[in-house]
Amino acid sequence: MVIIQPMEKNAKQFIGAPTFADDTLLRPSSFLHFAKCADGVLCFHALTKELLLLSPAEAALLTETHAAGDAAIRPFAEKHYFVEQAQDETKLADEFYAFLRLFVNRDEYFSAYRIFTTMDCNARCYYCYEMGRPRISMTQETAEKVVRFILRTKKEKKNGISLAWFGGEPLYNAEVINYITRRLSEERVTFASTMVTNGYLMRGENLINAKERWHLRRVQISLDGTEEVYNRSKAYIYKEGNPYRIVMENIDGLLDAGISVSIRLNVSAQNLQNLSLLIDELVARFGGKKGFFIYTHLLFDTDRKKFTGDDDAQLLQAKNMTALEEKLQANRLLGVHMLEDAHKITKCMADSPHAVIILPNGKLGKCEHYSEDHFIGDVENGITDRAQFLEFAASGKTPEMCGGCSFYPICNRLKLCPDEPLVCGKADKFLRQNRIERQMLKAYEKYKKAAK
Ligand code: SF4
Numbered sequence: 001m002v003i004i005q006p007m008e009k010n011a012k013q014f015i016g017a018p019t020f021a022d023d024t025l026l027r028p029s030s031f032l033h034f035a036k037c038a039d040g041v042l043c044f045h046a047l048t049k050e051l052l053l054l055s056p057a058e059a060a061l062l063t064e065t066h067a068a069g070d071a072a073i074r075p076f077a078e079k080h081y082f083v084e085q086a087q088d089e090t091k092l093a094d095e096f097y098a099f100l101r102l103f104v105n106r107d108e109y110f111s112a113y114r115i116f117t118t119m120d121c122n123a124r125c126y127y128c129y130e131m132g133r134p135r136i137s138m139t140q141e142t143a144e145k146v147v148r149f150i151l152r153t154k155k156e157k158k159n160g161i162s163l164a165w166f167g168g169e170p171l172y173n174a175e176v177i178n179y180i181t182r183r184l185s186e187e188r189v190t191f192a193s194t195m196v197t198n199g200y201l202m203r204g205e206n207l208i209n210a211k212e213r214w215h216l217r218r219v220q221i222s223l224d225g226t227e228e229v230y231n232r233s234k235a236y237i238y239k240e241g242n243p244y245r246i247v248m249e250n251i252d253g254l255l256d257a258g259i260s261v262s263i264r265l266n267v268s269a270q271n272l273q274n275l276s277l278l279i280d281e282l283v284a285r286f287g288g289k290k291g292f293f294i295y296t297h298l299l300f301d302t303d304r305k306k307f308t309g310d311d312d313a314q315l316l317q318a319k320n321m322t323a324l325e326e327k328l329q330a331n332r333l334l335g336v337h338m339l340e341d342a343h344k345i346t347k348c349m350a351d352s353p354h355a356v357i358i359l360p361n362g363k364l365g366k367c368e369h370y371s372e373d374h375f376i377g378d379v380e381n382g383i384t385d386r387a388q389f390l391e392f393a394a395s396g397k398t399p400e401m402c403g404g405c406s407f408y409p410i411c412n413r414l415k416l417c418p419d420e421p422l423v424c425g426k427a428d429k430f431l432r433q434n435r436i437e438r439q440m441l442k443a444y445e446k447y448k449k450a451a452k
């Protein structure tokens with residue numbers, strides 16, 4: 001057994017080193033994940049965060065029931081790889097997270113602001129979740145109120161505060177970005193920003209401002225397919241020019257300016273082959289350039305809220321997406337998150353006490369999918385609905401669905417998250433399994449590199 005990533009210190013303190021009578025029957029913990037690698041079998045404990053490299057014989061031990069007196073399992077039993085048959089591990093994980101939450105900093109400040117400059121957009125994507133919503137844009141008067149709100153509520157971290165520009169298409173109202181960043185600079189606020197954009201308007205003056213005034217570090221751009229598919233599905237309002245080529249040139253411009261570009265490939269049931277061709281084009285054009293990454297996102301064709309959990313079509317889509325990810329990984333372009341080595345108490349800005357969304361009309365929210373309701377306040381009065389603020393942090397996991405699930409300690413489902421289906425189906429589990437195995441392998445590669 002080789003320890004690749006040690007047990008997390010809080011877990012060590014909370015769980016301790018359990019002792020059992022020799023004749024107690026122990027079963028493997030339900031939180032174990034395995035991944036084969038060239039040197040053996042990796043085993044990740046989702047609750048303690050420990051990652052081990054095991055021989056095949058050791059890995060086999062961790063799949064069966066043993067008596068606690070069996071010397072071969074003792075080093076594992078001491079670290080919660082084995083538990084008593086009747087142990088309720090879901091409860092244990094809940095108690096542990098309740099303990100960790102006692103230490104969350106709940107001081108009332110914000111350090112991350114996601115600002116919607118407009119709900120309007122220059123594209124007409126068929127899958128846009130803002131379709132049918134009012135296309136309002138932020139005025140300069142509201143932008144000034146936003147600046148004052150930030151000045152009143154901010155706490156600057158080491159790198160200042162972070163701003164994320166969102167929409168609609170945020171560059172469709174670039175004046176507001178110019179205004180807010182100019183005013184914050186005048187007030188000597190340190191900030192860096194990111195943006196979710198279609199990239200069409202990211203050139204000329206916008207590109208210069210992005211680098212010099214907006215302190216833009218990273219943009220996320222969605223691509224739906226190769227030239228013909230992209231131009232058809234985006235359906236830009238402009239009659240002239242070729243949007244696909246324009247966006248490709250703008251990506252070049254961003255990378256040359258030292259701004260990272262993260263491409264989101266929207267994977268539907270129909271576009272697997274076309275996205276595979278697109279990856280070839282992206283590899284040829286941007287492969288090896290610093291700051292260029294690609295990740296995939298599933299666009300389910302069926303209504304997730306009506307999803308039964310046994311939908312084979314969704315599982316097939318998930319498998320197709322994984323095939324694309326493997327291709328990206330082979331070309332060193334896949335953005336793979338690091339394996340968790342500490343417990344993540346928050347999932348996203350919705351349950352983070354220090355992140356807030358500002359809508360074009362100055363209303364405050366917690367999740368980008370709620371732009372017309374579920375407000376928590378506004379830029380003039382701050383948070384006025386604390387109950388709503390707290391409801392965004394409420395868990396969406398249910399004991400019936402999640403009991404005994406190996407992902408339980410690392411699955412942060414939020415009650416109000418519209419991205420989560422009501423049930424957890426085969427596709428969700430498949431994707432989670434795939435992701436964690438990739439992260440385990442990446443952590444092991446990193447360990448080996450450091451050991452050289
Ligand atoms: S939501 Fe799904 S993956 Fe998460 S703990 Fe529940 S059953 Fe497991």
Ligand code: SF4
Nearest residue numbers: 348350367368417419
């Ligand atoms: S959609 Fe879900 S993951 Fe995204 S911000 Fe909202 S709650 Fe968080």
